[in-house]
Amino acid sequence: MSRTGAGGRLAAEAPPAATAALAVLAALSTLSAPVAGQSRSGEPPRNPNADSETTIYEGVSVLDGTGAPLLPDMSIVVRDGRIAAVDRTDGLSPEDWPEAEIEDARGLYVIPGLIESHTHLATRADRAAAEFELNRFIYGGVTTVRDMAGDVRALAELQRAALVGEIPAPDIHYAALVAGESFFVDPRTRSSSMGEVPGRVPWLQIVDDETDLTETIALARGTWATGLKTYASIEGPLLARIAAEARRQGIPVWSHTHVGPALPMDVAGAGVTSMSHVCSLASAAIPDDVMAEALAGRRSGMVDVDLDDPRIDAVLEEMRRQGTVLDATLKVGFFREERMAVLARDSLGPPPDAPPPPPDPRRRGVRAQCSPEQGVELTRRAWRAGVPIAAGTDAPPAPGSEWPALYDELAYFSKRVGMPMVDVVRAATSHGALALGLAEEIGTVEEGKYANLVFLEDDPSAGVENLKSVLFTLKRGRRFDRQDFELGTPPSRRP
Ligand SMILES: [Zn+2]
DSSP states (O other), X not given: OEEOOOOOOOGGGOOHHHHHHHHHHHHHHHHSOOOTTSOTTSSOOOOTTSOOSEEXXXXXEEOOSSSOOOEXXXXXXXXXXXXXXXXXXXXXXXXXXTTOEEEEOTTOEEEEOEEEEXXXXXXXXXXXHHHHHHHHHHHTTEEEEEEOSSOHHHHHHHHHHHHTTSSSOOEEEEEEEEEOXXXXXXXXXXXXXXXXXXXXXXXXXXXXXXXOHHHHHHHHHHTTOSEEEEOSSOOHHHHHHHHHHHHHHTOOEEEESOOSSSOHHHHHHTTOSEEEOGGGGGGGGOOHHHHHHHHTTSOOEEXXXXXXXXHHHHHHHHHHHHTOEEEOOHHHHHHHHHHHHHHHHTTOSOOTTOOOOOOOTTSOSEEEOOOHHHHHHHHHHHHHTTOOEEOOOSSOOSTTOSSOTXXXXXXXXXXXXXXXXXXXXXXXTXXXXXXXXXXXXXXXXXXXXXXOEEEESSOGGGOGGGGGOEEEEEETTEXXXXXXXXOOOOOOOOO
């Protein structure tokens, strides 16, 4: 059953509650620095890719991303790219929305649009390759991605094309990176600044004790980056000053968990917004004498540590206290392990009696050994300690996969970490929004937020595989039907 109204824009006729919500959002956006998705004037941004009609999705069951259990018999009003109302079906009066088209969605399930908290779309700019990934994301229910550093010249153009609806794609948020000078021998810094000098461009900047951090962070914001990534070769006190200046300028800091020499406790104590790579928490357990040797430059490389060390729990407690999001990236650990296994099987790995590799010049000092399975254990410990866990992969899906790698991360959370589905969904929605600093805009099914919604055939609270029963996805109200999805042929990467 479907009734179709006259449609059209209804901005002047908004009911009081929705108007108030938009006014609050507008007021909030004037308090902090603008981010992508918010206009600089403080007004709610136009949504050029949103369907302007009002649609009521009637009779759905909602797992809303707040941590609440599945809510049956709900209806969601979507208008001008936002959730205009969400209520029990018998509590919602369709007369309040006279021009709405009513979609009978009984029997369907709704979750917030998924957020991939750690991807790399342009380590080397390649428009065709990025669009291939973005198409797989949006038709797979991913409405927002956080790109954790790459060539911002390419990312900004992709972000624009996604925002105005030129390409099928999630909303794109990206980082500008800062690190100590020794990091900038990493070949990825060269590919991400091709034609320019890595460390000397606003999206890849060298920082040290002499750096004018006000200027550095303002330059980073000028690239339209919505986060500052602190990567490597930064001392604890400098990291704390970076985080304080970033807070003052209203841009979140997305840090590695071990920035080397800054250790996990330095990072958590600095008050960053998110910390990436759960396995690096193990660095908190590096024995003091080993750390002293490393700081004196007499030792580097990997160290075996005791993962029961209470200093790891102290870091988790500090993260819980500050609400720091842990971007666990279990997927990249398993991905690397599988790749090493393939190399070993094909006899391409180092011979067993080879000398140890030279110290990695990108990272001063030592790092703790941590297997993917130990990463799972650390994630469980963080989750039990009350640290908000976000779902990021930092890795591609299996070749030819019809689904984004994010689904692998969620399967690890569910099947290995042992999270209940309500927390698995939270990791891929509201906790991702928290990491982006966009908790007021996206990440839950709540009035006033963007209409980023995934409609499923199967109950998302009943098992992680059910998340793949996607019928269609809304991003800012624009609809992407799964049946229209074509993976296509992955464009071959340039050498
Ligand atoms: Zn990464």
